[in-house]
Amino acid sequence: MVKICCIGAGYVGGPTMAVIALKCPEIEVVVVDIAAPRINAWNSDHLPIYEPGLDDVVKQCRGKNLFFSTDVEKHVAEADIVFVSVNTPTKTQGLGAGKAADLTYWESAARMIADVSKSDKIVVEKSTVPVKTAEAIERILTHNRKGINFTILSNPEFLAEGTAIADLFKPDRVLIGGRETPEGQKAIHSLKSVYAHWVPEDRILCTNLWSAELSKLAANAFLAQRISSVNAMSALCEATGADVSQVSHSIGTDSRIGPKFLNASVGFGGSCFQKDILNLVYICECNGLPEVANYWKQVIKVNDYQKMRFVNRVVSSMFNTVSGKKIAVLGFAFKKDTGDTRETPAIDVCKGLLGDKAKLSIYDPQVTEDQIMRDLAMKKFDWDHPAHLQPLSPTSNKQVSVVWDAYEAIKDAHGICVMTEWDEFKNLDYQKVYDSMQKPAFIFDGRNVVDVNKLREIGFIVYSIGKPLDSWLKDMPAVA
Numbered sequence: 001m002v003k004i005c006c007i008g009a010g011y012v013g014g015p016t017m018a019v020i021a022l023k024c025p026e027i028e029v030v031v032v033d034i035a036a037p038r039i040n041a042w043n044s045d046h047l048p049i050y051e052p053g054l055d056d057v058v059k060q061c062r063g064k065n066l067f068f069s070t071d072v073e074k075h076v077a078e079a080d081i082v083f084v085s086v087n088t089p090t091k092t093q094g095l096g097a098g099k100a101a102d103l104t105y106w107e108s109a110a111r112m113i114a115d116v117s118k119s120d121k122i123v124v125e126k127s128t129v130p131v132k133t134a135e136a137i138e139r140i141l142t143h144n145r146k147g148i149n150f151t152i153l154s155n156p157e158f159l160a161e162g163t164a165i166a167d168l169f170k171p172d173r174v175l176i177g178g179r180e181t182p183e184g185q186k187a188i189h190s191l192k193s194v195y196a197h198w199v200p201e202d203r204i205l206c207t208n209l210w211s212a213e214l215s216k217l218a219a220n221a222f223l224a225q226r227i228s229s230v231n232a233m234s235a236l237c238e239a240t241g242a243d244v245s246q247v248s249h250s251i252g253t254d255s256r257i258g259p260k261f262l263n264a265s266v267g268f269g270g271s272c273f274q275k276d277i278l279n280l281v282y283i284c285e286c287n288g289l290p291e292v293a294n295y296w297k298q299v300i301k302v303n304d305y306q307k308m309r310f311v312n313r314v315v316s317s318m319f320n321t322v323s324g325k326k327i328a329v330l331g332f333a334f335k336k337d338t339g340d341t342r343e344t345p346a347i348d349v350c351k352g353l354l355g356d357k358a359k360l361s362i363y364d365p366q367v368t369e370d371q372i373m374r375d376l377a378m379k380k381f382d383w384d385h386p387a388h389l390q391p392l393s394p395t396s397n398k399q400v401s402v403v404w405d406a407y408e409a410i411k412d413a414h415g416i417c418v419m420t421e422w423d424e425f426k427n428l429d430y431q432k433v434y435d436s437m438q439k440p441a442f443i444f445d446g447r448n449v450v451d452v453n454k455l456r457e458i459g460f461i462v463y464s465i466g467k468p469l470d471s472w473l474k475d476m477p478a479v480a
């Protein structure tokens with residue numbers, strides 16, 4: 001029986017391995033992690049991450065050919081294929097701070113693999129890593145060699161949160177990069193045969209190691225760039241009376257551009273876009289390509305601009321101050337159908353409003369009070385480390401309350417900020433909402449989910465990203 005071990009039971013390791021176990025009943029899959037609470041949760045009825053369809057997949061194979069364990073060394077030693085799906089945060093100190101990837105967790109995983117191995121292994125980079133990481137990992141693995149052969153492959157993951165199971169069941173492509181040597185090609189073939197259980201062969205792309213590593217960074221950079229491009233247009237739409245949804249639709253029907261990833265928003269969030277682009281920028285700088293670095297840096301700058309533009313809209317619309325005013329924040333996750341808050345734009349928007357002394361009442365159907373308080377207190381980039389290395393208790397904030405119902409959050413508020421596109425925010429009883437608020441009642445829609453005309457009829461002053469401005473907002477500066 002082929003044995004697979006995955007180091008890192010997170011958003012990628014957990015769902016990816018669960019799907020491999022489901023589709024390959026003859027393969028034993030063990031997911032290991034240093035974080036005991038995470039492993040305990042994977043072994044319980046309350047999985048550590050919320051992902052539609054995941055519970056069902058885990059229930060079907062857990063205890064049969066899918067296992068979760070903290071016994072990292074034992075399972076790595078027994079495995080034929082070791083996936084490494086650990087954190088690769090942005091460095092906060094030293095060389096490359098604020099940009100370069102921190103490979104501490106990857107390096108310690110590689111050293112451990114080298115130490116405990118007693119048989120040949122294929123080591124698979126699942127984490128997103130800087131191009132050429134495989135070279136460094138190979139050195140660590142082979143330096144400690146006791147006659148054992150390690151073959152390294154790059155197999156970056158392209159799933160998106162909220163649709164992880166659907167993405168894994170039917171991926172646009174699976175990418176496998178390896179050395180162009182007989183051993184490298186043999187390892188590619190072995191990994192390919194795992195995915196071939198359910199992925200059509202023409203969707204399994206095989207490249208050299210560096211192309212696979214770079215393709216992952218390039219894919220995220222291109223996706224994020226589309227959002228920054230449409231968000232840049234949204235600012236121009238507001239200034240000119242054009243409607244960004246109409247512009248997106250018009251350009252998206254051009255088959256060369258395509259309709260996806262053209263939704264203007266308060267800004268992109270999530271654990272990877274910013275981190276991976278910063279990493280790309282750093283690699284370009286290190287390779288003496290400052291113009292290329294600056295080109296990609298602009299994608300992040302526009303994203304930061306979009307979040308600040310939103311805060312400034314809120315404050316300037318509400319008579320240039322939100323001090324002491326209750327603002328309801330609807331949604332905190334970085335997108336719908338996930339409880340993940342990593343780099344969510346809601347953090348920057350909330351911090352901006354708190355800076356102007358607003359009182360926030362936050363509601364998200366999947367995010368706990370504990371998590372929100374942690375996020376609002378955490379330093380930039382600190383979230384991307386294993387749980388046991390993060391601050392233990394969240395700092396309470398008197399200006400923030402977290403509630404478990406949208407209407408409760410909204411009651412007596414001066415304004416509403418929609419931060420996540422949860423479906424339930426489309427279907428609120430907005431007449432009831434309006435009646436329960438202070439007047440004038442403002443709604444700032446950072447996700448373009450509300451029916452602007454209907455809300456204006458009720459009496460709301462509505463701001464929607466990139467839409468023709470409410471007459472109330474027309475004379476207000478876009479950036480206060």
Ligand SMILES: NC(=O)C1=CN([C@@H]2O[C@H](COP(=O)(O)OP(=O)(O)OC[C@H]3O[C@@H](n4cnc5c(N)ncnc54)[C@H](O)[C@@H]3O)[C@@H](O)[C@H]2O)C=CC1
Pocket residue numbers: 007008009010011012013032033034035038072085086087088105106108109126127128129157158159160161271272384385386387
């Ligand atoms: N979250 C996502 O949607 C995607 C993430 N990625 C990449 O995948 C990698 C993992 O991301 P996530 O799963 O989101 O992170 P995560 O933080 O959810 O999971 C990483 C896990 O690795 C564990 N870990 C760290 N060092 C370890 C070690 N030495 N031994 C055992 N366990 C260790 C941590 O305790 C943590 O549970 C990152 O490189 C990320 O850029 C790629 C595609 C999608």
Ligand SMILES: O=C(O)[C@H]1O[C@H](OP(=O)(O)OP(=O)(O)OC[C@H]2O[C@@H](n3ccc(=O)[nH]c3=O)[C@H](O)[C@@H]2O)[C@H](O)[C@@H](O)[C@@H]1O
Pocket residue numbers: 128157158159160161162220223227260261262263264265266267268269270271272273334335
């Ligand atoms: O490497 C990763 O971590 C993953 O990053 C993204 O996936 P994810 O961050 O989970 O979610 P996306 O659907 O890409 O959304 C990212 C952010 O962009 C925002 N977004 C997305 C699309 C859009 O049109 N407009 C927009 O503002 C979302 O609201 C969200 O805040 C990529 O889509 C995945 O392919 C990749 O594997």
